[in-house]
Amino acid sequence: MRTALLVAGMVLLVVAGQAAVRLLIDHQNAGLLTWLPGGFVAQLLVYLAVAGVGIVLAAKNAHRTPTTQGKQ
Numbered sequence: 001m002r003t004a005l006l007v008a009g010m011v012l013l014v015v016a017g018q019a020a021v022r023l024l025i026d027h028q029n030a031g032l033l034t035w036l037p038g039g040f041v042a043q044l045l046v047y048l049a050v051a052g053v054g055i056v057l058a059a060k061n062a063h064r065t066p067t068t069q070g071k072q
Contacts, residue, residue, distance in 0.1 A: 002061045009057030016051035020044060 019031045023044055030036070033043045 006058055006061040009054045009059070009061065012054030013051050013058060014054075016047045016054060020047040020051060023047060 019033075022029055022031065023040070027040050030040075030043045033046055036043050036046060
């Protein structure tokens with residue numbers, strides 16, 4: 001389950017981050033958020049928020065618990 005959440009977080013980060021950069025370069029290319037009212041600022045904020053969720057999700061599931069292997 002942790003691996004699935006880690007992968008989901010990384011996918012959200014990559015897709016939203018790439019879309020935010022693309023939107024910054026070309027304000028008319030909103031990608032998946034073309035339908036969103038509010039224009040450029042609203043679309044950029046949503047992409048950045050989704051990227052932030054991806055960061056949190058990936059970071060929380062990336063840490064491994066220390067193993068007791070080799071300790072006696």
